[in-house]
Amino acid sequence: MGRSLRIGSIRGVPIRLHWSFPLLVVLVILPTGGKTTARLFVDDLVWIAALFVCIVIHELSHSFVARHRGFAVRDIVLLPIGGVSEISGLPGAPADELAIAIAGPLASVALALILALVGYSTGAAMWPPGLFAGAIASRLMWANLLLAGFNLLPAIPMDGGRVLRALLARKRSDLRATALAVRIGRFMGLVMVLVGLRYDLWLCVIGLFVLVGAGGEKQAAVVRTAVGGLKVSDVMVLDPTTLEVSFPLSVVAPFLEASPGRVLPVVDHGRYVGLIAADRLPGPPGALLVADATDRAAPALTPGDPLYPVAVECFSASRRRAAAVLEDGRVVGVIYAPHLDAALRRATGSVGAPSIRH
Ligand SMILES: [Zn+2]
Structure with a gap:
């Protein structure tokens, strides 16, 4: 996955920063239209750092479940649009893929619950929902819920798409299950791009990521089927x-x-x-x-x-x-x-x- 910089490792899983990651900082800072003060700049950086700690926890959950089930975890790469766990030998058996895919969103929901408790015990206002205003516990709670919900969209290669493929593969061949999941994923990706063009650039970028990734999943399944039992x-x-x-x-x-x-x-x-x-x-x-x-x-x-x-x-x-x-x-x-x-x-x-x- 292109060039990336190793920034550390957690229990043997290397964490890498993709070369495009600094773009995120630029894109978050720029929309303030030159009104950025040093204070706002620091606030934005703290917010991005807190968000990515949550994303790393989400990705580590995928990685630890994968390792527990005997898969080798290469690393976690942080991109401006989120994290990617690079795990060898996927998808594996449907039960393995299901457990690995669902682990990330479950971790994000658990984090949101913890943040809700923190907010409640410190008297922070947790309503209305918002990512850019309000108490940090509230903003992070909503971010984690958004992360879990968004990742569960049935758009392969996102988590929800993998869950869908795993469920479909229980009664179908790997190739048929993947083909069906990819068709749904491509449709979702296209919707994200179109909605994103109108409302939100990030959604557009994620939609493109889904469209490209879905094609890759299809090709991989075709090759897996052709190569079949070769060892x-x-x-x-x-x-x-x-x-x-x-x-x-x-x-x-x-x-x-x-x-x-x-x-x-x-x-x-x-x-x-x-x-x-x-x-x-x-x-x-x-x-x-x-x-x-x-x-x-x-x-x-x-x-x-x-x-x-x-x-x-x-x-x-x-x-x-x-x-x-x-x-x-x-x-x-x-x-x-x-x-x-x-x-x-x-x-x-x-x-x-x-x-x-x-
Ligand atoms: Zn995930």
Whole structure:
């Protein structure tokens, strides 16, 4: 998702700020028409910060439920229009998608209830509804209710659209359920753009986000169906040679250099630690050991992982050309990106294979 800046991490989930995020500050400040005083400027910044704390809590709820159900969470990206949780392997089973999608709006409703209690106990006026005037507890409460309600609109890729797809997929194939959810999502997106053009620029931007995102969901479902049951075990190279970490690099370097593109798994007393690649060797080997040239951040998959989306996302996220294949911590193979590409192209034919970003 374009360029973004890591601003921190919460319980292992990196939080990133998208490059377009500063636009939000400009767009919130500009409409005051030059009447901005330092005081108002600070008020606006505090308001945006408080709002985005609520959005991060909403996104973390998606992420934690996803992780609890065995999905890998890459990160949370904050955009001017809200947050996006990047989770590998979605949609998964309908029950998983439903639980992950509903977690965010439920968290926003819970936050609104807490803010209502805070408002009530401090005597703040919680009525009339408003985002830009009134006590901060009231403004934030209404913002969270708006966040929950808006996200529950049945417009895939928004939460409500995912809930809809999950419900539809209980009695239909993934492809049919997605196609139906996408049709409804596109209609909702179009309505948002048209209403937004008349009344509110943000709604227009979110409508465009839905229209583009819905198309992506459809394409992904078509590919998932075409690639069907293809797994890592179908394209991996079996029983690769492994190297012990304590091996002198000078002994293996000539062999590696003679086979460009090749990678070998590195083990420590049989336990996998990383990959060594012919094209990532650190200069002349000298007295270095295999351990010194091992890429310990290289990705690893299991033989049963689906090629799409799990293996594709794994390669895209790690930007490597090969991954180790492990079973119970033991190396059973290596999978190369070109083999994966070729298998996906064969399976998808005219549909068009998903691209791996290397
Ligand atoms: Zn959400």
